[in-house]
Amino acid sequence: MNWNLIGELIRLRYKLMWAKARLRSGKIALFAIGYLLFIMVIALLAAGGFGAGVVAIQAGKAEKVCQIVLSALFVNAVFASLLLGFGMSAAFSEAELRRYPVYARERFVARHFLGIVDPFWLFMLALELGLVLGLYGYGSYSLWDGVAAVLLLLACSYLLTRLLGEWIDRLMATGSGYTVVVVGIMCLSLAPATAMAVFNKHRDLIPKAMAVLRFSPPFGAATAMTHNGLEMFYGFAMLASWTLAFAVLLAILERRPVGQPQVAREPGSLWDSRFDRVAALFGPAMAPMVGHWLRFYLRNRRFRILYGFSLPLAAFLTNNTGRMGRGEDNLFLGALGSMGVVAFIGTSRIAVNQYGYVGGAFRRFFLLPTDPGASLRAGSYAAVFLSALWIPPAAILWAIFAPRPLDPRMIFMPVMNAVTAMFLFHGLGLWTSLYAPRRGNYDKSLGNDMSLIGNIALIGMVLGCMFLPRVLDATAPWTVDPENWWLTLAPAATAIVFYIASLRGATARFPARRERLLAVVEGRA
């Protein structure tokens, strides 16, 4: 293993980061990293970390608490990475590293070492180290055994995430891959609630499940942290075996090239396109541009995963947030928020970074004999159109599962919230596309290519949708009372006005931003 060359690559990565930090956007990112470090310190001390360690000692159930906390962190890390794209960005691609005289295993180590030092994984490590410090400080557990165990567990969760990500990428390049991935995500989304229901009904299954889980990486880490002698060795051996197995599988999978994305050819002749038929609804002037953007969205793997995932996610969120509080009315509160999420989550990645995935083709928009802002508007129309398509099915699903007797106002209000969220988010998306663009990879199925501001817009909107109805229910319950259903008209109307104003404002500013956008999307800034 040529550690010198690997070291050079790692140094290069940080030189590039530092070079970026000298730019204005880099300074913002630097501030964000500082903020993240602050959050990590809090995480270290928070309930999932240090606090859990203290609870574990006080309750006298150190191993059990460790098993629960580490399992939750492990599962959350894997799912947050796969679904939200955190910690999935690669500093160097395999193709880039092949230019240098390093062997395959050295490239593998360099890429994944740089991958695991992503802030997201460091955040997870902070939580896990918090637990170790809690056990060490309040109990008599070994600090170094704990540190070694959580480092191995982190490597294990990182490698599993990468493995799943690579597998999904390859799956999405096959004809039936999209269906398999969406069905898989739906099943996994529903799995926790289903498992809880099954265990509540058949409590005798719990010990059997625990016996199986003893072979999982988080349980292995818990054993290594809380035992001595042979049992500790067993815990480390299990962790090491999982880590090695994931690493080997990942290395094997990475050697298999990802196929080209399967773009469904439409039936009929070359010229009979459903995209063009739909785009014709937007009038002859906009139709070609909208048709282009519809193709751009619908042929994007990431869009297709998120779009397909929208409805199951809404069901999951309605159920989960609806059961946070009291009574059946809370399902309605859940629906108020989740319907909003349905109305933008599918298109979100591209909508907040409309030109980020276009690359050099961005130039084309300025060579066309039309006002340059037309491409921005057309892209947004396509996104709003696609998002709006999900609102009726979501409303029908909610109508089917809503508490009985069915009150039409309890359908109307979530639908209006969806309209509000859709126009608000896509209005914001126009501004983030102009002022916070980031170069992304169109062909990747997973990963987070959004800028910091894009992330804030998306996460802020999701959190807003999830928690605003609850906050209103606690502070001004009359605002979420079906009796006052008409109140939802005002935010919807405001959001539409905001969207129209954003279309005009962003279009007017587009020409002035084009050189900056060009530099970003072509990778020169």
Added chain:
Amino acid sequence: MTFETDAIRITNLEKRYGATVAVADLSLVVPKGSMFGFLGPNGSGKSTTIGCLTGLLDPTAGSIEILGEKFTAESAPLKRRMGVMPETLGLFDPLYAHEFLGFVARMFGLDEADTRRRVTDLLAALDLTDTRKTLAEYSTGMRKRVAFAAAVIHSPDVLFLDEPFESIDPAGVAAMKQWLRRFTEQGRTVFITSHVLETVERLCDRVAIITKPGKLVWQGDITVLANDGKLEYEGRGFNSLEALFLHLTGERYSDLNWL
């Protein structure tokens, strides 16, 4: 307002990026119906100039007139008469070639029947008949052909081609050259950049050479070379475009002993 005899008239064009000057005080006239070669070493500002000429970049100072009208990024009617093959090609990778060309044709105002006819003709002429591949799956040469097709599909009056022949096979280059010659014979104008000086010498009738930072150092008729004539610069004669280019842009040779 210029006479219609000028296809392009650039006056005191300047483009700055902060303190960096990419193009400095460039003035140039391209006669209508000419095949005009625009040459310069790497980083001399050729692509920046084409960016300004095609509405991609806003000049810091100076003016541009195309076909006798003032040109800005907002000049949609003028853009309708221009065809551009940018350096980065500007292709939408997820599309099929016929979809991309159909999109460009419709954006340039061609009706449905004309769009279909021209796309079909261009795909056949440029040997792009594999309709199962998206543009992302095409080879570099095929992508270049698609970009060329997109530049000419609406029969423009002025054609800007940035390095059009790189990566295209000899047969493709020969066909393109023939089309371009016919294009100029019809009184239309081609503005071309290339580093292949032999091609420029054989294809173009007029040439401008710029050096860093976007400063014009020579322009003139090069058809004299075909009749064993010489290109004149400061009283000195050059019997090839390459000789003049190297003289103007600085002949440098460093002996790398270790190579």
